[in-house]
Amino acid sequence: MGDLRRIFSSSPWMPDRPWVPRGKDLPPRCPRGCPRRRSPDLPPVCRLIRSKTPCFGPSEKPPDPPTAAMALRVGAASLGRKHAKTSCCRNRSPRRAVLHVHASAAPRRGVPPRVVVVGTGMAGLVAALEARRQLEVPDAPEGMQVVVIDKRNKLGGNSGKSSNAINGINVEGGDSPQRFLEDILKSGKGKCDEALVGTLVEHVPDAIKFLQGCGVHLDKPMITGGHSVARTYRGIDGEPIGALIVKAMLKELQRFSKVRIILETGVKELVWEVEDGSEYVVGVKCSGINDVPRYVAGGVPLMDVRAGAVILASGGFAGSRKNLETYAPGLGEMPSTNNASSSGDGLSLVKDAGASVIDADQVQVHPTGFIDVQDPDAPVKHLAPEVFRGAGGILLNMNLERFANELTTRDELSAAILQQPKKRAYLLVPRHSVIAHRLGATMEKYVESGLVVPAMTHRELAELLGTSVDKVNEIFNNYQLSARKGIDEFGKTVFPAAFDCEDEEIYFMEVAPVVHCTMGGVAVDACGRVLDKSGKPINGIFAVGEVTGGLHGCNRLAGNALLESLVFGRIAGASAAQYILENSKREMSQV
Secondary structure, three states: OHHHHHHHHHOOOOOOOOOOOOHHHOOOOOOOOOHHHOOOOOOHHHHHHHHOOOOOOOOOOOOOOOOHHHHHHHOOOOOOOOOOOOOOHHHOOHHHOOOOOOOOOOOHHHOOOEEEEEOOEHHHHHHHHHHHHHOOOOOOOOOOEEEEEOOOOOOEOOHHHOOOOEEOOOHHHOOOHHHHHHHHHHHHOOOOOHHHHHHHHHOHHHHHHHHHHOOOOEOOOEOOOOOOOOOEEOEHHHOOHHHHHHHHHHHHHOOOOOEEEEOOEEEEEEEEEEEOOEEEEEEEEEEEHHHOOOEOHHHOEOOEEEOOEEEEOOOOOOOOHHHHHHHOOOOOOOOEOOOOOOOOHHHHHHHHOOEOEEOOOOEEEEEEEEOOOOOOOOOEOOEOOHHHHHOOOEEEOOOOOOOOOOOOOHHHHHHHHHOOHHHOEEEEEEHHHHHHOOOHHHHHHHHHOOOOEEEEOHHHHHHHHOOOHHHHHHHHHHHHHHHHHOOOOOOOOOOOOOOOOOOOOEEEEEEEEEEEEEOOEEOEOOOOEEEEOOOOEEEEEEEOHHHEOOOOOOOOOOOHHHHHHHHHHHHHHHHHHHHHHHHHHHHHHHO
């Protein structure tokens, strides 16, 4: 890991480079009946790009697109200087597109120094940012660029809607790297790749400093399921950390030129070349959603995007019933927190290309998905955040009995709920603890959506449950007795909140286990390189996030999803950039 530390410590940074709106520099639209003016069938983002991009003739230099920040606002980022004067679209040359269209593979020497990132979740955005930072060197190869592609119509992926938190190492609270590593390995039940776990834990301090440098500040830590100490952090004032980090990454990307983000564009295949008997990934084949062609400058179809390195950050397959039944039979009919866009496209892409796939049967079932009384059988459910139990929430079955340690690992708690009547539970969270952990805004969001019943007195809760207030008080009194002893009958030893006041108000929600994430995927090494079935890196392709496997084993700890994206996103981005720079130097030395 010494090389990775050297890469990160020496990576250049441009904190003072402002973004200046470039709208006034854009040329007017072509007045000669260009087809781009008649494209209502294309996605809105595509039409917007085309309406702001002039066409150009075969003898002219293609214009540079607008700045990154402007395009990020409309969903496709570009960069550059002022546009050159251009001729009519009737004379345009398809081969002069900003992202060149290649009918066939050219010699690898001609592969542009471009990094393509597939996915705009936190893992993809962090990888794109780190790759762009690494390429900001005095001797950077000409034409270097970072292109981020996503089939969805908005940025952020599942990370952007994450309501949980991110793990750190809480030294002040008695934590240590070794203790964190042991918790992860224990949670994974012997199936974790210890090299990946070691890499994750080693880079936690640098990752948190990186977040702080990007303007993301963390609140006090709290304990969540499977952890032996409080080390799970939310944003200041309890703001959901996923959306906070995604916004910060987009803001940082706007500091750089030569970054392009393209939405509503699916990656269908990898582009390969053979040189000296070795195979290399040198780009991706793309198309629009439902195979409707996407367009770039001058109305040219976006087909092959050539690149020196490709980073897959396309997520898992927890939204695909077909893949769930293939890899984890029996889970395809269970409700999920993922929609159909989490379909495992990236995994299929590299699997077909010969990559090794590990632990694909390891799918995490989260214990607390909200049951919406308006639609109790909805196939896609919202997640009741882990922090509600971390703040002291307790679970009761339909018989109003506690049945498990609320802070055990997700797999064990899910199994316990599935053994209860109706395979669901009530989650009760004291209002004073919600306030103490700055979860008020989060809780009120769910109250407004109808997923949580507003805080109520013990008497009101008894009426809701159809029992007596004495029974409700008995439940809470028994819990308090266990808290004073320091352990209960289910092995719980941490009791974050008290229920010792009859005037205490309680939030109420009904929950059930839901498919949440996939923990298996493509095999990678500690540098983020995709491995083939013999364990050797495949040239030119890297992967990060839920598309990968090996880190979590049988169970993912709360807060480790975002941490994985942050740590390995930086590593994959740095590795891809260094791969390009090394190839560029090698080619220069052969000239």
